[in-house]
Amino acid sequence: MENGAKKWGFQAKKGQNPTAAAAAISVRGVLNRLAENLNKEDKRQVIPLAHGDPSVFPCFRTTPVADEAIVDAVRSAKYNHYAPTVGLLPARRAVADYLNRDLPYKLSADDVFLTLGCVQAIEIVIAALARPSANILLPRPCFPHYDARSAYSCLEVRYFDLLPEKGWEADLEAVEALADENTVAMVIINPGNPTGSVYSYQHLEKVAETARKLGIMVISDEVYDHLTFGSAPFVPMGVFASTVPVLTLGSISKRWIVPGWRMGWLVTNDPNGILQDSGVVDSIKNCLNISSDPPTFIQAALPQLIENTKGDFFSKIINILREAAAICYGKIQDIPCITCPSKPEGSMFVMVKLNLSLLEGIEDDLDFCLKLAKEESVMVLPGITVGMKNWLRITFAIEPSALEVGLERLKVFNERHAKKQ
Missing domain, CATH: 3.90.1150.10 (Aspartate Aminotransferase, domain 1)
Incomplete structure (x- = not known):
């Protein structure tokens, strides 16, 4: 370099870069x-x-109720501070109560972790489960952020097909064939992105039984919960948490039509305490400790938003x-x-x-x-x-x-x- 200056010691990563490849598509x-x-x-x-x-x-x-909840939180001047890494307690309690409407047991605020939209919930889950030699089973087709974050975390991905001729149900025989002693979880997305499918109670029950047989958890992406308009009602995977531990991912983005608010959650459906005993809950908390939080005032608006929105x-x-x-x-x-x-x-x-x-x-x-x-x-x-x-x-x-x-x-x-x- 000119004037004897030292050569710059930085450059973009070259060669095979799985993160760049995932980002491109x-x-x-x-x-x-x-x-x-x-x-x-x-x-x-x-x-x-x-x-x-x-x-x-x-x-x-979105509903005016949501707008009012945000305005009230901001005007109160009570929520300009940092929030706890797991989220504000009233907001976590409100999410637990919201999900409890559809569950046969009761979640508590301690089961809920608030995230920057469902995308960050995906990132936290993948980071918490990644370890050397581990693999995760993803549906094909799948929301691509699972692939991208798995590549980023060096977590091997194995794909099982969704069957279009069967309403995009998961090929559970393929799931069994793909899994081994290093498999940590399988992912389902219900209602389906990108398929538009809604899984029946019977199919979800089979998913739970298959996962239990294999000794893996189910990550259930339910960001489109209750956005159903066909013959099949929405059934949360958490209904089967007594059979297999379930991590539920969700947000207000789609049902309340506010994707830019980036308000999501990661929930442990685990009445048998398996996720706690295995260290997964602690791993989730550790990942949250080095992550960004959703804005405090939006967390504060959650209880009012959830409780006051009419049918x-x-x-x-x-x-x-x-x-x-x-x-x-x-x-x-x-x-x-x-x-x-x-x-x-x-x-x-x-x-x-x-x-x-x-x-x-x-x-x-x-x-x-x-x-x-x-x-x-x-x-x-x-x-x-x-x-x-x-x-x-x-x-x-x-x-x-x-x-x-x-x-x-x-x-x-x-x-x-x-x-x-």
Whole structure:
């Protein structure tokens, strides 16, 4: 270097970098690529069918009760301080009471740990369980943050398939074949992201029995709890905690339509004390001690928000999602290049299979989505992001009129690229 200066002693990590690889196909990473590919000359509204954040649409606005709870907490000037690493006690108690509505036993505040959204709950769980030679069983398809954080923590991932012909139920025979003495847990996401499935009591019971047989815990991602609009009601995995220990992950992000508030939880459903005796609870607390906390004033708002939200708000959201899911499923039938194995019954998504043999000039699902964004200003998530190459994840949690426009553009895109007979 000039003037005899010492060579800089830092540089970005080179070579194989699993974290960078995971980030490249993360939801945010792919959304950024799609946004960069939009045609700036196209003055039409961009239709966001790629992510689960409906909060920008007026019909999905959160309840005034939530707004008032936040305002009251801020104006009180009582919550400008640091919170305990596990979360404020009244907030933890409120989450326990909320979950207890659906459980055959009672959680206490000590079972609840508050996190920066469900994403941080995932990060804490993975960090708490990671150890040399350990592995975790993830569904395929799966919310990609599980893969990314497992790579970051050097926790081996093994995938079991979800079966589209069986309503995206877990292939439990595959779970048994994959597990060994180093398997620590299996993950289920119910209601399903990205599948739109809702698991029956009977299937969840089989999941619990399988996990018990294998001596592993179940991590149950229930961030879309109660967002169901088909024939199957939501059943929390914690119902089966007397059979197998369950870590439940959740948040207010989706049911209250406030993903930007980053208020989530990690809950130990463990009436037999197995997680405590094995040191998992202490490991969770240790991870929280070196992590960031959700904002104190939002924690303080939780009791008021949960207690005062009326059923008509939830019913309105469910009715909109039901209508949107029906529109989405119906419109998909008119688009030859994609097929939907089952009508979504929960969450905000549906998975559709891409038939490349009917298209010209399209290499794979990512290429499809990049060209769709450029040509039609419609953003859809490629299946590779959730572990299913040449599938697509479509979000229907947007204004129904915008959803119809987006799917009509998708049909036009199909016609433009259809293989000539």
